[in-house]
Amino acid sequence: MIADPAYTLELEHVSRHFDGRAVLSDISLAIPPGRITCLLGQSGCGKSTLLRIISGVDRPDPGGRIFLGGREVAGPGHFVEPENRRIGFMFQDYALFPHLTVADNLAFGLRHLSRQQRRERVVEVVERIGLAHLLDRYPHSLSGGERLRRSRPFC
Structure with missing residues (x-):
């Protein structure tokens, strides 16, 4: 897959392992602008992990790449911090900062x-x-x- 600004989001060979166990394996997809996309799957299948990687809260394993609007935000030797990706992500567990009012x-x-x-x-x-x-x-x-x-x- 080549980065194409015609797509809002592109994933290229995204994988994620925890303790040697594959949670995501070789995920590639391209979502055009205006498209509503839903991740469906049973508990523990990697939906939240994929969203965390897309938002930049977590990183893909080496080799995977993520593009937003044709701009690479994660890939070999390249990582854009979550606050610079302009992606909203609502945590399931509220994720309030305990040290902040x-x-x-x-x-x-x-x-x-x-x-x-x-x-x-x-x-x-x-x-x-x-x-x-x-x-x-x-x-x-x-x-x-x-x-x-x-x-x-x-x-």
Whole structure:
């Protein structure tokens, strides 16, 4: 497969092994712009691992390559950090940073805005959903339902 900017996402021979066990093996695919694509499979088949690799949270085994809009973001000797890929990824386990307040966790994905704009956007959203009273709390002090509400994207 050759990188083609006509595709939004391309995977070329992506594999991932953990402790010698293949979780992903030689995955290649190309997704054109505007296409909605769904990963289906039983528990443990590698769906989350593939999404983690695409987003840059994890790396493919050597030899695999990933292209976004024709630009290589992972491959031999090349890796673009997750924050520079412009891909949203919602973790199944909420993935809140324990050392950050609710406000800071919410603002984390808004780094393209100034500090003041981030604060204003966070306050606007939490006031709309009635959770402004949680802004200065830390994840360990939230109930399960309060944590789940945080996992919904709002930017």
